Every structure is written in C-alpha cells, then in structure tokens.
Amino acid sequence: LNAAPRRAPRQQIRFLPTPAPSGGGALELVPTRVPVLAEHPLVQGPRFRRLKIGAGHRLDVKASGVFVLGIGHGNKLLTDLYNCHLTKVYTVGGLFGKATDDFSDTGKLIEKTTFDHITREKLERILAVIQGTNHKALLMYSNIDMQTQEAYELAVKGLIRPMDKSPPIITAIRCLQFALPEFQLEIHCLHETQQYLRKIVHEIGLELKSSAVCMQVRRTRDGVFTLDDALPRTQWDLRSIREAIRNCRLKVETEIEKTL
Amino acid sequence: LREAEEAAPVFQYAGKAAKRKDRVFVWGFSYSGALGVPSFVKPDAGWKKPRRIQPTPYRLETEEKISSAACGYGFTLLASNTTDITKVWGMGLNKDSQLGFQRSRRDKTKGYEYVLEPSPIPLPLEKLQETRVLQVSCGRAHSLVLTDSEGVFTMGNNSFGQCGRKVIEDEIYSESHLIHQLKEFDSRVVQVVCGQDHSLFRTKKGSVYACGWGADGQTGLGHYNMTSVPTKLCGDIAGVNIIQVSSYGDCCLAVSDEGDVFGWGNSEYLQLASVTETTQVNVPRHLPFKIGKIKEAACGGTGNAVLTEEGNVFVWGYGILGKGPNLIETAVPEMIPPSLFGWSDFNSDICVAHIRCGLSQFAALTNRGELFVWGKNLRGCLGTGRMEDQYFPWRVTVPGEVVDVACGVDHMVSLVKSF
Numbered sequence: 001l002n003a004a005p006r007r008a009p010r011q012q013i014r015f016l017p018t019p020a021p022s023g024g025g026a027l028e029l030v031p032t033r034v035p036v037l038a039e040h041p042l043v044q045g046p047r048f049r050r051l052k053i054g055a056g057h058r059l060d061v062k063a064s065g066v067f068v069l070g071i072g073h074g075n076k077l078l079t080d081l082y083n084c085h086l087t088k089v090y091t092v093g094g095l096f097g098k099a100t101d102d103f104s105d106t107g108k109l110i111e112k113t114t115f116d117h118i119t120r121e122k123l124e125r126i127l128a129v130i131q132g133t134n135h136k137a138l139l140m141y142s143n144i145d146m147q148t149q150e151a152y153e154l155a156v157k158g159l160i161r162p163m164d165k166s167p168p169i170i171t172a173i174r175c176l177q178f179a180l181p182e183f184q185l186e187i188h189c190l191h192e193t194q195q196y197l198r199k200i201v202h203e204i205g206l207e208l209k210s211s212a213v214c215m216q217v218r219r220t221r222d223g224v225f226t227l228d229d230a231l232p233r234t235q236w237d238l239r240s241i242r243e244a245i246r247n248c249r250l251k252v253e254t255e256i257e258k259t260l
Numbered sequence: 261l262r263e264a265e266e267a268a269p270v271f272q273y274a275g276k277a278a279k280r281k282d283r284v285f286v287w288g289f290s291y292s293g294a295l296g297v298p299s300f301v302k303p304d305a306g307w308k309k310p311r312r313i314q315p316t317p318y319r320l321e322t323e324e325k326i327s328s329a330a331c332g333y334g335f336t337l338l339a340s341n342t343t344d345i346t347k348v349w350g351m352g353l354n355k356d357s358q359l360g361f362q363r364s365r366r367d368k369t370k371g372y373e374y375v376l377e378p379s380p381i382p383l384p385l386e387k388l389q390e391t392r393v394l395q396v397s398c399g400r401a402h403s404l405v406l407t408d409s410e411g412v413f414t415m416g417n418n419s420f421g422q423c424g425r426k427v428i429e430d431e432i433y434s435e436s437h438l439i440h441q442l443k444e445f446d447s448r449v450v451q452v453v454c455g456q457d458h459s460l461f462r463t464k465k466g467s468v469y470a471c472g473w474g475a476d477g478q479t480g481l482g483h484y485n486m487t488s489v490p491t492k493l494c495g496d497i498a499g500v501n502i503i504q505v506s507s508y509g510d511c512c513l514a515v516s517d518e519g520d521v522f523g524w525g526n527s528e529y530l531q532l533a534s535v536t537e538t539t540q541v542n543v544p545r546h547l548p549f550k551i552g553k554i555k556e557a558a559c560g561g562t563g564n565a566v567l568t569e570e571g572n573v574f575v576w577g578y579g580i581l582g583k584g585p586n587l588i589e590t591a592v593p594e595m596i597p598p599s600l601f602g603w604s605d606f607n608s609d610i611c612v613a614h615i616r617c618g619l620s621q622f623a624a625l626t627n628r629g630e631l632f633v634w635g636k637n638l639r640g641c642l643g644t645g646r647m648e649d650q651y652f653p654w655r656v657t658v659p660g661e662v663v664d665v666a667c668g669v670d671h672m673v674s675l676v677k678s679f
Contacts, residue, residue, distance in 0.1 A: 122679065147649070172606045
C-alpha cells in the first residue's frame with residue numbers, strides 16, 4: 001500500500017527572495033509556486049503505518065465462512081450494517097447418534113443413541129415446527145402493535161423483523177442432505193451465535209428421540225455479502241481486496257439506503 | 261479416548277416401529293367445564309387457584325383415540341370410532357341434557373348440570389358392540405351423533421324442533437333421559453351439522469335435510485317457521501350433489517362436487533349480499549363467486565370463509581375477517597395472502613388444507629400440520645397466549661401435527677398426532 005504513488009504535494013505561493021534579474025545586489029520578492037515542505041515524502045514518512053480494521057458479525061474458531069471486515073472509513077458502514085438487521089445464512093452439518101457436552105463432535109462424549117428410526121419426513125416435521133415457533137418470535141420481538149393495519153401489511157410482505165436487540169431467531173430452515181447418520185441443514189437466522197446453532201442441532205436430535213452433534217458450521221451469506229464476494233486465503237493481497245471493496249460498495253450503499 | 265467412546269453403552273429411546281400417538285389439546289374458557297379438566301374449575305389443592313381461562317393448548321388425557329370432536333356453546337363432545345361400549349364422551353354445560361343424562365353421584369335421582377370431566381354418554385344402540393360413531397356435532401343447546409348403521413341420535417333442547425322430534429309444550433329439558441333416533445332419510449346420512457338452533461343432515465346421495473328454528477330462513481325450506489321433522493331442501497341445490505355442509509350461527513353454506521357454493525339463512529351481515537338485498541334467505545341460493553373451484557366452506561356467526569382447490573382462503577361477511585383491522589365487512593370474498601400461512605419462496609408448497617369456523621373466530625390447518633387462528637379472542641379461545649383480538653392469521657404452537665380442530669364460542673379442541 002505504501003509503495004503506491006501518493007498524491008502530489010500541495011503547492012503554495014510564497015514570496016521568495018531571489019536575486020533581481022537586473023543585476024546588482026538588491027533582492028526582490030518574486031511570487032513563485034513552491035511545494036510545501038511539510039508534505040514532502042521524506043518528511044512525512046510512510047503514509048500508512050497502521051490500518052484501522054473492524055470486524056463485522058462474529059465467527060468463532062470452529063466455524064468457517066464469510067467474515068466481513070471494514071477498513072478505515074468503512075468501519076462507520078459496519079455499524080450501519082449492524083443496524084440493518086439482515087439475515088445470515090449458514091450451512092450446518094450434523095451427525096446423529098452422539099451427544100457431547102459442547103454440542104460439537106470434538107467434545108466429551110455424554111451419550112450414544114440409536115438413530116435408525118429417523119426418516120427424512122420426521123426431520124422435516126421438526127424443522128417445520130422450529131420455523132413456526134421462530135416465526136412467532138419474529139413477529140413478537142419486532143415491537144409492532146399487532147392491532148394496526150400496517151402490521152398486517154408488513155406481515156403479508158414478510159418484512160416484519162426485530163430492529164432492536166432480540167434473542168436468536170431463525171427465519172428459515174430446511175434440510176439440504178439426509179444420509180443417515182449425517183445430515184445437512186441450511187439455516188437463515190438473525191442475532192445468533194454459532195454455539196446457538198450447534199445447540200439447535202442438539203435439540204433436533206432430542207426431538208427425534210435420539211441425539212445429534214454438529215460437525216460443521218459454515219456461513220454462506222452475511223447480509224449482502226455472499227460466498228462469491230468473499231476472498232479465499234489465496235487471494236488475500238492488495239489488488240483483490242481493492243477490487244472486492246469496489247464491487248461491494250454499491251451493494252452496501254443500496255442496502256443501507258433501503259433499510260434506514 | 262477413542263476406545264472409551266466406542267465402549268460407551270448405546271441407549272435406545274424409540275424403536276423403528278415407534279408409532280405416533282394421538283392426542284387431544286383444549287384451550288379457552290374453562291369455568292363451563294367445556295375443557296374437561298376438573299382441576300381448572302375445582303383445584304385439587306387448597307392453595308391452588310381456579311383457572312378461568314386456559315390461554316395456550318393444554319393436553320387432555322383420554323382413554324381412547326378420539327376421531328371426531330365438536331364444540332358447542334359451552335360444552336364439548338368427543339367421539340371415538342371404536343366398537344367398545346363407550347363411544348362418545350361429553351363435558352361442559354348440561355342444563356338442557358345436551359350431553360345426555362349424567363347421573364349425579366351424590367343424589368342418584370338427579371343429574372349433573374355442569375360436567376367437568378369427559379363422561380361417557382350412553383346411546384340407546386341396538387348393536388352396541390358393532391356400530392361405530394362417525395361424527396358428532398354441537399349447537400347452542402343440542403347435539404347430534406352420527407353412527408354408521410343406526411342413523412342419527414339427537415339430544416338436548418327441542419324447543420324449536422332441532423332434535424328432529426315433535427315439540428312438546430313446556431317440556432323440561434334438564435335431567436331428561438330422552439335421546440331421539442332419526443332413521444328415515446333417502447340414503448345413509450354422512451354428515452351432520454348443528455347451527456345455533458337448527459340441524460342439517462347431508463346424505464350420501466348429495467341431498468340436504470333440515471329441521472329446527474327457521475325465523476332467519478336457516479332451515480332453507482321456503483318458510484320462516486320452525487320444523488320438527490327433517491325435511492329435504494330444494495331451491496338451487498335440488499338435484500345437486502352436495503359434498504359438504506357447514507353452519508354454526510344462523511347462516512348455512514353448502515359446497516357441491518363441482519366446486520359451487522350455495523348459501524341460505526341469515527344475511528344481516530352481508531353473508532349472502534352478493535345475490536340478494538334481503539336480510540333473510542329461506543331458500544338455498546347459488547353464490548356466483550368467480551374465485552375458482554371451492555373445496556370446503558365454513559360458516560361462522562357473522563363471517564364466512566371458503567377454501568379453494570389451490571389452497572387459498574377467501575373470507576367475507578362482517579367482523580374480524582383476517583385482513584387487518586381495516587377490513588370489517590365485505591360482501592364479496594377477499595383472499596387472505598398465502599404468505600400469512602407460512603408460504604414464501606423458500607417453502608412454496610405450503611397451502612391450507614382445512615378451514616373451520618367458530619362463532620367469531622376462524623381456524624385454518626395447513627398441509628404441514630400447522631394451525632392458524634384469527635378473529636375475536638373471546639375469553640382466550642384463540643389459544644395464542646394473548647388476550648387481544650387477532651386481526652390476521654397467527655400460528656398456535658401445538659406440540660404435534662394438528663389433524664383436526666373444532667371451534668366453539670369461547671373454547672377450541674384440536675386432535676393432534678405427536679411427532
């Protein structure tokens with residue numbers, strides 16, 4: 001970044017004493033354009049010594065996926081994005097038959113159960129119930145008076161969302177793959193933590209009269225940022241970062257304008 | 261560590277052949293005894309307080325699997341299609357013997373006026389251990405029981421002839437042992453429906469019979485008098501194969517096999533205003549709605565709802581219709597947006613499977629087994645957990661897949677299959 005060409009230094013007009021063109025020893029003041037010495041590269045030093053980087057929604061150590069970062073002035077946009085309360089999409093992989101203390105497959109084993117009675121229909125029924133109760137919570141925490149006409153109209157369009165702090169809410173959940181003992185779910189949620197998602201997997205196991213642990217949590221979308229915008233480790237260099245920022249800028253601006 | 265894990269014992273909570281159990285959930289006003297839980301009215305410990313309203317679904321323990329339930333005005337009937345001796349249980353108000361004669365344990369000559377627990381109703385069947393009860397229905401103060409081979413049994417108030425027998429002047433209905441049996445119809449009766457003070461019978465051939473109070477034309481027989489003998493209806497439904505009849509107040513709707521809907525009865529709340537300006541219609545009239553083929557209809561006290569083949573719900577009438585507080589009355593059916601029932605781009609195969617009406621409430625069952633209610637929340641009957649009226653469809657959280665629901669005036673009963 002520091003090697004990039006920087007702005008040309010400001011010019012100023014100073015009256016400099018120069019020897020008069022007409023000879024003699026008298027000095028005259030002639031206005032000349034001279035660069036400001038304070039902005040000379042040797043005086044200033046490298047332009048960037050520290051970068052202010054802020055992080056978006058948290059992603060814990062065992063999870064992977066899209067992680068939004070803001071640089072410099074972008075940190076202000078981060079708070080705006082947080083206040084938009086957009087949903088995040090996770091792909092969660094689970095395994096039936098085990099129960100551990102921290103709900104993931106690396107924890108201490110508590111119990112093993114049979115799971116051959118579980119079918120895809122049973123899983124989908126449980127998922128429908130989870131969606132139903134969370135939909136109710138969505139409407140309740142959005143703090144809109146249910147007796148008004150605008151609440152009805154927002155509910156029809158599906159735009160009712162809690163705009164303040166609220167407990168984790170799942171807006172949509174469905175089963176992507178089901179191959180006993182493994183299964184994969186796609187979860188759209190708000191205000192959640194990855195540990196909460198692992199707990200959901202554990203509770204699904206309990207509801208199906210068995211037990212389940214979570215093997216993989218991967219965030220595939222965070223508000224407007226999808227997997228396509230995200231940079232993999234091989235692309236963590238200046239040029240791709242700049243390109244990515246440029247591509248996302250428009251999306252972020254439209255989203256913030258739409259919501260706030 | 262790995263060996264310790266593999267050596268751990270494996271627990272089995274449910275086998276491969278684990279069956280889903282059938283359960284009954286009740287909620288609403290409990291002081292009438294209609295919920296069937298005596299501890300709500302008379303608590304079993306001195307320090308406990310009686311529970312006037314049960315705002316969320318409460319599980320009711322029953323001995324048998326209940327296949328049909330009906331809620332009346334302050335009482336409930338549960339029926340199971342077994343061949344055991346006890347087939348029908350009733351609870352709630354019994355001031356007009358709408359639950360038959362319930363012998364009081366304290367005084368063997370008198371009967372109970374309020375039945376707090378599901379109590380068996382003895383039916384005078386000839387083949388007691390062969391006949392099965394198919395369906396029950398309850399009105400304001402009378403009830404009908406439909407059996408598969410022995411016709412229809414009626415009990416309760418008969419001051420307008422709604423039980424299908426001759427009106428006796430000054431008859432005392434409380435503590436009466438009389439249960440009337442109706443057999444003469446043109447073919448087997450397949451559905452019985454009770455309005456507020458009248459009864460409708462639908463036979464296998466597709467014809468509809470009615471008896472009872474007719475001052476609003478709800479008997480549909482062409483006059484405004486009461487009828488004490490079930491008589492066949494004519495009008496626009498003559499010759500039409502009717503596949504479903506519905507009524508709860510003073511208005512009635514019938515659906516034919518071709519998807520047309522016919523209505524008669526009270527029209528003070530614009531229920532039939534699409535065909536007539538009069539407030540009472542005593543002959544069935546075809547309602548020309550262009551909303552598609554209709555699968556099911558439900559009639560409430562002031563509002564009506566129909567369900568089309570695509571799974572959309574249309575409402576019209578007066579009261580809280582389900583489209584926000586601004587829509588109070590309409591004569592033309594208005595569709596309720598499917599996104600309110602959980603439809604979205606994510607779940608695009610959700611549609612409404614059944615629709616039921618209470619006096620001023622509506623209930624809809626989706627094909628995923630979810631129950632949505634809306635309407636006036638009289639004494640907590642909606643089951644949402646709140647006491648406010650609900651202006652658009654709201655989910656009721658029931659721990660199971662809802663198979664059927666019966667709505668009453670101030671309580672509801674649902675038949676649920678566990679997960």
